[in-house]
Amino acid sequence: MAVREITYAEAIREALREEMLRDERVFLMGEDIGLIGGVFKVTQGLYEEFGPERVRDTPISETAIVGAAIGAAIAGMRPIAEIMYMDFLMCAGDQVINHLPKIRFMSGGKLKVPAVIRTQYGLYRYAAAQHSQFYPAFLMNIPGVYVEVPSTPYDAKGLLKSAIRDENPDIFIECAALYRLRGPVPDYEYTIPLGQADIKREGKDVTVFAISYMVHVALSAAKKLESEGISVEVVDPRTLNPFDKKTLVESIKKTGRLVVIEADHKTAGVGAEVLAIAMEEAYDYLKAPAVRLAAEDIPPPFSPKAYNASLPNEEKLINTIKRLLKHSR
Amino acid sequence: MYYKMVLVRRFEEKVVELYRAGEIPGIAHGYIGEEAVAVGVCSALRRDDYILSTHRGHGHSLAKGIDPKYLMAELYGKKTGVCKGIGGSMHSTEPDVGVIFSSAIVGGNIPIAVGVALAFKMRKEDRVVVSFFGDGATNTGAFHEALNLASIWKLPIIFVCENNFYAISTHVSKSVAAKEIVDRAIAYNMPGVVVDGNDVLAVYDVTLKAVERARRGEGPTLIEARTYRWLDHGMYYLGKYRPDEEVMMWKQRCPIKLLKERLLKEGIATELELSKLEERVALEIDEAVRFARESEEPDLDFVKQFVYVR
Numbered sequence: 001m002a003v004r005e006i007t008y009a010e011a012i013r014e015a016l017r018e019e020m021l022r023d024e025r026v027f028l029m030g031e032d033i034g035l036i037g038g039v040f041k042v043t044q045g046l047y048e049e050f051g052p053e054r055v056r057d058t059p060i061s062e063t064a065i066v067g068a069a070i071g072a073a074i075a076g077m078r079p080i081a082e083i084m085y086m087d088f089l090m091c092a093g094d095q096v097i098n099h100l101p102k103i104r105f106m107s108g109g110k111l112k113v114p115a116v117i118r119t120q121y122g123l124y125r126y127a128a129a130q131h132s133q134f135y136p137a138f139l140m141n142i143p144g145v146y147v148e149v150p151s152t153p154y155d156a157k158g159l160l161k162s163a164i165r166d167e168n169p170d171i172f173i174e175c176a177a178l179y180r181l182r183g184p185v186p187d188y189e190y191t192i193p194l195g196q197a198d199i200k201r202e203g204k205d206v207t208v209f210a211i212s213y214m215v216h217v218a219l220s221a222a223k224k225l226e227s228e229g230i231s232v233e234v235v236d237p238r239t240l241n242p243f244d245k246k247t248l249v250e251s252i253k254k255t256g257r258l259v260v261i262e263a264d265h266k267t268a269g270v271g272a273e274v275l276a277i278a279m280e281e282a283y284d285y286l287k288a289p290a291v292r293l294a295a296e297d298i299p300p301p302f303s304p305k306a307y308n309a310s311l312p313n314e315e316k317l318i319n320t321i322k323r324l325l326k327h328s329r
Numbered sequence: 330m331y332y333k334m335v336l337v338r339r340f341e342e343k344v345v346e347l348y349r350a351g352e353i354p355g356i357a358h359g360y361i362g363e364e365a366v367a368v369g370v371c372s373a374l375r376r377d378d379y380i381l382s383t384h385r386g387h388g389h390s391l392a393k394g395i396d397p398k399y400l401m402a403e404l405y406g407k408k409t410g411v412c413k414g415i416g417g418s419m420h421s422t423e424p425d426v427g428v429i430f431s432s433a434i435v436g437g438n439i440p441i442a443v444g445v446a447l448a449f450k451m452r453k454e455d456r457v458v459v460s461f462f463g464d465g466a467t468n469t470g471a472f473h474e475a476l477n478l479a480s481i482w483k484l485p486i487i488f489v490c491e492n493n494f495y496a497i498s499t500h501v502s503k504s505v506a507a508k509e510i511v512d513r514a515i516a517y518n519m520p521g522v523v524v525d526g527n528d529v530l531a532v533y534d535v536t537l538k539a540v541e542r543a544r545r546g547e548g549p550t551l552i553e554a555r556t557y558r559w560l561d562h563g564m565y566y567l568g569k570y571r572p573d574e575e576v577m578m579w580k581q582r583c584p585i586k587l588l589k590e591r592l593l594k595e596g597i598a599t600e601l602e603l604s605k606l607e608e609r610v611a612l613e614i615d616e617a618v619r620f621a622r623e624s625e626e627p628d629l630d631f632v633k634q635f636v637y638v639r
Contacts, residue, residue, distance in 0.1 A: 027451065053451065059481065064440045064474035071444020074429060075379070077451065079444070094471065098434050099441065107422035108413030109635040111430065144636055167638035 009179040011153035015160035029056035030082030062091035073115035101144025123177040129299035151215035153183040158192030195242030203233035206257040256287035266294035357418040360388035362559035365584035367392035369532025381438040382431035394426035401617035407624035436469030446484035465496025483548035498570035514551035526556030527584040
């Protein structure tokens with residue numbers, strides 16, 4: 001029983017492997033996940049260990065991949081489908097929106113859909129507008145499907161294991177920019193309940209609600225601000241559905257200030273929902289207007305200079321927090 | 330088979346009547362004229378084989394064995410319905426008799442059916458899956474992706490295209506580039522069979538062959554059953570897009586009439602026996618309507634519990 005340092009990608013691979021060993025109904029399918037272990041190498045070694053029946057390379061057919069995952073799930077299997085880029089998820093839009101979240105409901109509870117759709121979005125990969133998108137808010141807007149956005153190796157492993165065991169459909173959104181991030185992960189069995197936010201750092205002056213990769217930007221900013229006497233609390237939702245309102249609201253009550261930092265677009269993004277919750281449930285505690293730092297409302301440009309400028313970053317966050325503290329009531 | 334076909338016919342006639350009277354809410358699509366497809370196909374299946382159905386699915390549900398009273402209650406939106414009044418006319422699930430799911434998105438059930446077949450194959454069960462869809466669905470990407478995947482993986486599935494020649498108003502000649510829908514099987518390296526969809530015994534025969542092939546692990550088959558819907562696309566008149574002579578010709582080829590003539594001619598059944606079956610159906614339909622009318626409606630709190638497993 002020890003805690004090791006492993007990468008985010010290794011943590012995901014461990015979760016997949018352990019669940020495949022634990023439950024023979026669990027299997028993987030997706031484009032290039034078998035023979036070459038995935039284009040991001042997340043599933044490396046699993047094809048060799050479990051064989052082509054349980055680690056299935058598929059054609060480039062996102063609709064069939066997600067549809068087949070749904071079908072296998074309602075017939076009693078535990079499929080984990082990989083959609084190589086989040087951008088490609090909407091190639092399977094009909095299955096993702098009209099089927100995955102609705103089958104249990106439409107069947108009057110007779111069916112369950114314990115499928116996991118793993119996908120990833122990249123940051124700073126300069127892959128232009130069709131290989132860089134991150135649209136979690138859109139998925140939050142569809143009742144019936146859980147959405148995970150892990151930020152650390154520890155969370156990725158624990159959440160993925162829970163998602164696989166959970167009886168509901170999940171869209172598990174990984175961040176490619178985190179795949180090589182190392183972090184502590186126990187070598188013993190653990191899971192993380194879905195719908196439980198994590199306070200990544202405690203603070204008393206301002207709550208920074210940070211999603212996925214932006215958790216690390218927030219932690220870095222918090223460290224710098226500490227030397228200036230500003231105490232930042234970093235809240236990581238970990239799952240967007242179920243959404244842990246309680247942890248968010250408690251944190252706002254404590255700090256009186258809220259900044260959301262997210263790599264999705266600002267308009268109708270996750271931050272819009274978070275701010276609405278703050279208004280509805282913590283208005284009296286706010287000492288300053290809640291604010292959002294998000295990606296610009298433009299498709300991700302290729303130009304590295306323009307692309308970098310379109311995203312929130314540490315400097316913008318630090319300036320925002322300082323401004324917020326200055327203009328508080 | 331005769332009993333099942335009459336059951337579907339009378340059920341649908343009753344639905345039209347109740348719908349027009351304003352008793353059944355929402356939208357519904359009638360199966361009248363196509364009964365031989367559902368009944369012929371489902372008669373070739375075991376109870377534990379699964380079917381996936383469509384927006385025009387009442388016939389499939391009844392043919393596979395759902396009790397008409399639970400289906401009627403579903404159409405009424407009642408708690409006792411086959412989907413507790415949450416699904417409505419276009420959604421039906423009763424795994425006990427092998428009706429796993431109906432999608433109201435054209436083409437939507439086809440990839441899901443492939444996944445069900447994958448589960449059967451991975452567990453080495455000798456069960457098969459039937460995916461029903463119409464001619465229009467063969468123009469969706471989902472159809473093509475699903476047939477390709479099913480063929481690559483040699484899955485135990487039968488794709489049953491109910492070609493009634495019109496996707497709402499658009500004739501197949503204006504929407505399908507292939508000469509015949511069945512030709513689409515060639516692209517996916519699977520057998521394709523055309524059958525007279527108004528001849529229930531012919532449908533049964535081709536299905537049985539496809540089922541046996543699937544159970545032997547030899548993979549999928551595409552069946553194109555040519556048939557006709559007597560009603561409009563839904564319950565409303567959408568305009569004239571079919572020649573009167575065409576409708577008349579197909580009505581003369583009524584699948585129930587054809588079977589009845591054959592049963593009498595070959596001395597398999599007598600008029601009396603068939604009319605007794607018809608009487609039994611009439612009673613069942615009356616009972617289904619009574620049951621549906623008397624059942625309770627679900628409220629908001631009741632339906633909320635079925636979004637997630639918690």
